[in-house]
Amino acid sequence: MKKTILLLAFMMSLISLTSCKMIKSETKQDVVLTGTEWVLVSIGDRKFEKLEGMRAETIGLSFLEDSFGSSDGCNGLGGTFKQDGHNIEMTNIRSTRMYCKDIMDKLYNIPFMSVTSFEVKNNELKLLDASKKVVATFKKK
Template sequence: MKRIIQVSGMLLVALLLAGCAAAERTVDEPLVNTYWKLTYLGDAPVTVVEQQREAHFVLHTDEQRVMGSTGCNRMTGQYRLEGDALSFAKLASTRMACPDGMQTEQAFLNALDQVAEWRVEGQQLTLLDADGEVLARLEAVHLT
């Protein structure tokens, strides 16, 4: 009887631990139709300039359009997605001059031109070049 109680107790603990581990797993955000906020360019953190939009994009399924902001200007273009491969084409942006953030804008557009691959882990999107080097990191933002 004592043995049955011990085994039952161990099974209960194992089930509780398995349940806790499952509850802690995060679900990966979908790449498409998610608002992705730019947080890093390479290893450098990106800060939002006061009185300006945050750099971000959304990949829309309609006609494989990308729309977003470089931080200063709005941008639009097309993307191509095949498995883990991702590329951007025909990127265009408005041409406002901003007192700050123009370096981030140009670096972001340059990074998008070099994207070859993507990875999503939880709410983090990593964009990589053809050599597997990190170009940018973005974070999913849920709009309310």
């Protein structure tokens, strides 16, 4: 009887450790941003809605080898990025400076310079600031 109880306790411990390890590995997956494309869902709490006068239907975000590109709904913008696990640094940000009649005050200005980390879950990319507040949310293209 003691052997049965000990064997049962050992097997329960083994199952518990295995399931914890599996959960941990699923949530700690390393995501490589290079070569990915995303579509804007929201900036903070402001949901994306196509503005009349926008040249494109969506606002995208793409990551190349060491650079990224996006827009604000009128002007193209981009810069360089460095990824270290789930930490990211977005620098050297530059933009075109076209006048966009009737939408200048409604543009989607994503504060990429405040982004320090990100998380990806359910095909959504969340860019986070230093306090882990969501700066912008994108969905996988």
